Amino acid sequence: MAEKSSGGVQSVERVFELLELITDAGGDVTLSELSSSTELPLPTIHRLLRTLVTLGYVRQLPNRRYALGPRLIRLGEGANKQLGAVARPQLTMLVDRLGETSNMAVLDSDMVIYVAQVPSPHAMRMFTEVGRRAHTHDTGVGKAILAQLEDEQVRSIVARQGMPTPTAYSIGDIDSLLSDLDKIRARGYAIDEQEQEIGVRCFSMAVPGAPTPTAISVSGPVSRVDEAFGERAVPLLREAAANISAELNRA
Secondary structure (H helix, E strand, O other): OOOEEOOEEHHHHHHHHHHHHHHHOOOEEOHHHHHHHOOOOHHHHHHHHHHHHHHOOEEEOOOOOEEEOOHHHHHHHHHHHHHHHHHHHHHHHHHHHHOOEEEEEEEEOOEEEEEEEEOOOOOOOOOOOOOOEEOOOOOHHHHHHHOOOOHHHHHHHHHHHOOOOOOOOOOOOHHHHHHHHHHHHHHOOEEEEOOOOOOEEEEEEEOOOOOOOEEEEEEEEOOOOOHHHHHHHHHHHHHHHHHHHHHHOOO
8 A cells, every 4th residue: 555644645736846846956967966965864765766767757877866757848838838728818817908919838848838819900019939948037928937036046046047148138147147046026917129130138036926927928029019009918918827826836
């Protein structure tokens, strides 16, 4: 009979604890690093990892480190599709009210991945393919997500992924990024000022209480997405984010 803890099956809880620890460490860890991060006995960790490797949910690298396995990709893609389906009515509301493209993205392995989009009706519009991965420091959704994290977490993410500068407006050093994140925390939303693509501005806001770090945005040409647009967009983004949060956390 499976061991049980309060409210669930203990062995299942332990498996997900290990997977989350590997994820929090950036996607790969040593056995000793795992052991120092949990109260689980080393033989138990080794046994669970061996099972996860056999099933393909974890893989062992040539340097003996353990990394997230390929079978998790299908699960993640399925979860992201469901997350996008939950958000779509609110993204549609944003497009109907503002006329510009709306997106939803989540943090995944130190990058943002776009999980849903409702396009603008304008011929000239911002377009990001669902499933596309992007850096966190030069996207509106990425910065909105980073602003929810502690500075040390932000430093770790940037150290692992780097800070490429696709445009002259992109932030290229950690101190400037942390300063921008302080401003985002104070005002409650992020702005991508042509940092990902010249001629495109984006207003973005984190979804509070989401099970994984999540943000939504509205984006478009700087000729239309100006300061006056932002004044209209921010309250609607806040409303949409709150509605998505309530739906995600609905019992």
